[in-house]
Structure formats: C-alpha cells, structure tokens
Amino acid sequence: MAKDMDWDRRGLPARAYHDATIFALEQERLFRRHWQIVGHVSDLPEPGDYVTLDIAGERAVVIRGHDGVLRAFHNICRHRGTRVVSGETGRCNKAIVCPFHGWAYNFDGTLRGVAERQSFPPLDRRAWGLRPIELEVWQGFVFVRFEPSPQPPVARLMAPFEADFAPFDVPSMVRIPENDWQDRVPANWKSLRDVDNEGYHVRQAHPALHDLYGGGYTDSEWTGPVSRSDGVLNDGPGRLWSVRAYKALVGASPVAGLPQGRRWSYYNLFPNTVIGLYPDSAVWYQEIPLSPGETIQRGRAYRFREESRALRALRYLSGRIDRVTAAEDHDLCVWSYEATKSASGYAGMILSDLERGVRSFHDLWRREIPEGAD
Ligand code: FES
Ligand SMILES: [Fe+2]
Numbered sequence: 001m002a003k004d005m006d007w008d009r010r011g012l013p014a015r016a017y018h019d020a021t022i023f024a025l026e027q028e029r030l031f032r033r034h035w036q037i038v039g040h041v042s043d044l045p046e047p048g049d050y051v052t053l054d055i056a057g058e059r060a061v062v063i064r065g066h067d068g069v070l071r072a073f074h075n076i077c078r079h080r081g082t083r084v085v086s087g088e089t090g091r092c093n094k095a096i097v098c099p100f101h102g103w104a105y106n107f108d109g110t111l112r113g114v115a116e117r118q119s120f121p122p123l124d125r126r127a128w129g130l131r132p133i134e135l136e137v138w139q140g141f142v143f144v145r146f147e148p149s150p151q152p153p154v155a156r157l158m159a160p161f162e163a164d165f166a167p168f169d170v171p172s173m174v175r176i177p178e179n180d181w182q183d184r185v186p187a188n189w190k191s192l193r194d195v196d197n198e199g200y201h202v203r204q205a206h207p208a209l210h211d212l213y214g215g216g217y218t219d220s221e222w223t224g225p226v227s228r229s230d231g232v233l234n235d236g237p238g239r240l241w242s243v244r245a246y247k248a249l250v251g252a253s254p255v256a257g258l259p260q261g262r263r264w265s266y267y268n269l270f271p272n273t274v275i276g277l278y279p280d281s282a283v284w285y286q287e288i289p290l291s292p293g294e295t296i297q298r299g300r301a302y303r304f305r306e307e308s309r310a311l312r313a314l315r316y317l318s319g320r321i322d323r324v325t326a327a328e329d330h331d332l333c334v335w336s337y338e339a340t341k342s343a344s345g346y347a348g349m350i351l352s353d354l355e356r357g358v359r360s361f362h363d364l365w366r367r368e369i370p371e372g373a374d
Pocket of ligand 2: 196201205206325
C-alpha cells in the first residue's frame, strides 16, 4: 500500500504545468465554469460605475444600473464585437457607448441607440442588447460565471465561513484604490497556487510574516472547493519595524477582542480566488492564466468605512507586509514552474503533511482534469 500512501504526496505531473492541451481543458472546465471574483460592491458605488474581468478568452463587465442593481454582461459589442468599456474599473455617463461606431447601450444592457440606424434593418432593443452573464454578490464581493455548471452558488460554497465574515460587515467596506496591484508572472497559474496553498515556506521565505504569526499558521484541507488558512498573531518580537508596529497597534481594530482581531485569515475558492480578512482590512486576489507559462495575479483591498488614525496606520502596515510577501513569492513561483520543464532534471515533488493545502488542491484539480492526473 506504500504506493497509495505516496500517491497524493507526489503532486501533479510536470506536464500538467506546461501542456497546451491541459491548459485548454482548464480554460474550459475550470475558468469558464467556476465562479470568478470581479470586485466588491464599493468598486462601483454609483450608477454607470463598472468593473471588468478578462479571463479564459472571455470578457465580462459588471455595471451598476440607475436602479442600483448590479448586472453582468459580456464586454462584447453586438455590432462587431469590440469592447464596450475598457480598463479594470471606470464610469459611464448616461449610457455605455461603444468606442468603435458609437452604438449605445443602457445600463440594463438593452440597446439604446444605433448610429445611422436607417442603414440597418430594424433591430429589437432587447434581442440586440448586451448578452448577460450570471452574477452573484456574496458578502459584498461580486462574482461572475461565464458558463452554466453544477457548481452551487458562492453563498452555499462559502457558508462554512459566513460567521467569520459577519463581524467585519464586509459589504460596507470601502475600496483602497492605491492598494490595487497586478503582477505578470512567467509561470503556470498552478505554480502560483501551489506556493499560496501552504504555509510551510513561511519560516524560510517570509521573515516578516514569520515574525507576525510564524508557528501559529494552519492550512485547512480543501473540503469541496473551499479551504481556509489562518495565521494567528504571536507575541514574539519582530525583526522588521512594520511587524513590531503592527502588533503594537492591532488593538485599534474594530474586531479587537474577537478571535478575528488576532489573526490573518485566507478563504480559498477553487480554482483561483482568495479572500483575506485582516484585523484592519479585507483583500482578494486571483490568478488569470494567459498561457501555460504566463499568469496575471491581481488583487484589491478594502478598509473599514470609519477609521481612527491607529487603524489607518494598521492597514498601511498590513499593506506593506503584503507587498513584501508578494515580492518574496514571485521568484519561488517562477522557479518551481521552470523546474517542471527540465526533462532530465525534474523528478516530481514530495509533499509534507504541512502541505496538505497543496495536496487537496491537486486532488480537486485531478477530479476535473483526469486527463492530466498522471
Ligand atoms: S463594434 Fe460597437 S458600434 Fe461597431
Ligand atoms: Fe508565500
């Protein structure tokens, strides 16, 4: 039975990280059929405000209507297919106006006006409106799904974590635009996930994080398509001033006194979404695969609406620690990915009990892409 015991310690085979056929299957079965985070309600507070997401050959725009309702559409003009809006966030005045020939759409997606209308046959406003996409808002976070799938709603998937989120009143939080970030990484998206899905590397790779909560870090196993990781703040000294200051100020958090007031928690939604709750803010980030060997990782952060000076300082510090951590992870992701392309040198991986987050993520992946399992 030794073989069975070893099986899930060996990780995914090298080709799962760079094979173009596998990549195409992932695009179809994972990224088009699973929920994708697009933002938070505070990214688009006013009618006409929008956020976008490009992933798996698809383009989504979520826009707030005059009735306050959020709706998601393909960011594809019904005339000849160009983008009707550009940029990751923005605001439309009165209507969505296509930059190509000027067709205009209402915020509910219906066709509003066609330039030189007499040169077309009659066009029904609904039939020729922007094509809708499934949308769900959970805890203020906005998700879209491009294709129908048996996957339950986000609210049901994330239900085990609902109570953790409640004290933060996340839907009332406010975007911190200066904390928007994006990194283009020359690596497969799973190489980024593999680094993110375990805390075993924190001691060696992230001195600041280790001083913050080293020893108090746990990854839960993925149960279904969700998992949670927690770093509980310790009382030890910090080598970096940012860590020392963070621990000194953490009592300023609105959730101080609760367990959430002493920990950094990460909630993972398969395949590529992470939501983080810190005593001072909430964050999300996601991987957007561009090719087998290139991935965009991007994220945003949100603060409490009312902030004391100390709370503002606290979130400045967590943002700073996060930036340092992300920079430290970048090379590790690239180097792990590069190794999978070494035909003569790479002999697979071996995963410890501390890397159960990686193991169970791989199990989920194998279930959806059995063609890449071995
Ligand atoms: S492509 Fe949009 S108006 Fe022509
Ligand atoms: Fe890391």
